[in-house]
Amino acid sequence: MKLKHLIALAAAALGAQAALAGSHTTTYPLKPVLDAQSADSxxxxxxxxxxxxxxxxxxxxxxxxxxxxxxxxxETTACNEALKQALDALRKDATDAGANAVINIETSFHQMHTASATEFTCATSMSAAALKVHGQLVKLDAK
Structure with missing residues (x-):
């Protein structure tokens, strides 16, 4: 009888661990990340x-x-940092290509995509935050 209980307990513990290891995907507001960007970019x-x-x-x-x-x-702090790093990478790509802007930026994680001017998509797990950014590198007319 004790062996059955130990097996059931072990199975429950493994199930709980697997549930915690999964990622959670949601959207977050862009404003805090964009407000923190360098004004002289x-x-x-x-x-x-x-x-x-x-x-x-x-x-x-x-x-x-x-x-x-x-x-x-x-989760919010981690996703904000992930987006900041993604934008830094896009900024470098744009600079290297001679672009002064990246337009139509979309964010995603696996099958969840966001093409919003106010929100971005990010996934978190117990150990990481992850996302993809995609945009068009362009030269814009002077204002």
């Missing part, structure tokens, strides 16, 4: 269908995937 970001000046040259599309360790951060 030479690359502007336009998420979703946000209005922007006329495009004078299209320089291709770029996707960056980011996965960061969560440390002791809550």
């Amino acid at each position: 030479k690359v502007a970001f336009y998420f979703g269908d946000a209005a922007h000046p006329a495009v004078s040259a299209s320089l291709g599309e770029k996707t960056e995937g980011i996965r960061i360790a969560r440390k002791t951060d809550d």
Whole structure:
């Protein structure tokens, strides 16, 4: 009888561990991350269908995937940091291509996509936060 209880307890513990190991995907507001961006950046970001000046040259599309360790951060803090790092990578891609903006930016994790001017998609697990950003590298007309 004790063996049955031990087996049941072990099975329950493994099930609980598997549930905790899964990722949770949701959306978060863009504003805190965009507000923290450097004001002197030479690359502007336009998420979703946000209005922007006329495009004078299209320089291709770029996707960056980011996965960061969560440390002791809550989900929101970890996802904000993941997006910050993804935007840093997009900024470098844009600069290298001679672009001054990235437009139509979408965020995703696996099958969940967000093309919003106010929110982004991010996934968290107990150990990490992850997302992908995708956008068009462009030169915009001067304002």
